[in-house]
Amino acid sequence: MGDKYRVVLMGIENSPAYFEREMTRRGVPRASVRRILTLAPVVIKKDLGVEEARRFAAAVRAAGGRVEVQAWENSRGHAEEDPELLGPPLSAFTVCSQCGLKQRAGGTCERCGNPLKKT
Numbered sequence: 001m002g003d004k005y006r007v008v009l010m011g012i013e014n015s016p017a018y019f020e021r022e023m024t025r026r027g028v029p030r031a032s033v034r035r036i037l038t039l040a041p042v043v044i045k046k047d048l049g050v051e052e053a054r055r056f057a058a059a060v061r062a063a064g065g066r067v068e069v070q071a072w073e074n075s076r077g078h079a080e081e082d083p084e085l086l087g088p089p090l091s092a093f094t095v096c097s098q099c100g101l102k103q104r105a106g107g108t109c110e111r112c113g114n115p116l117k118k119t
């Protein structure tokens with residue numbers, strides 16, 4: 001077993017438009033790219049092995065992002081975490097029609113038990 005690392009986006013090197021274009025080319029939804037730009041510094045991946053974290057960081061750097069790979073223990077409280085980005089793609093989420101809680105699609109609402117429609 002190894003230590004867990006996380007990847008934090010600190011900012012961008014070029015224009016937001018450049019970063020947005022490069023990230024969407026890599027399969028990140030445009031809305032998510034805009035979101036992480038407004039939230040930065042923000043944790044964009046966590047619970048990675050060191051190799052995986054480095055690979056991910058390199059991909060974001062290639063898109064013009066300034067990223068840090070942080071060991072988990074040393075990084076608490078340093079940056080915001082965005083659960084939407086850390087979890088599955090946004091398309092896997094739905095909003096409960098009863099109570100409005102945003103959550104994973106399928107099954108029943110975690111808060112009110114309303115059946116959720118699949119996306």
Ligand SMILES: [Zn+2]
Pocket residue numbers: 096097098099100101109110111112113114
């Ligand atoms: Zn609900």
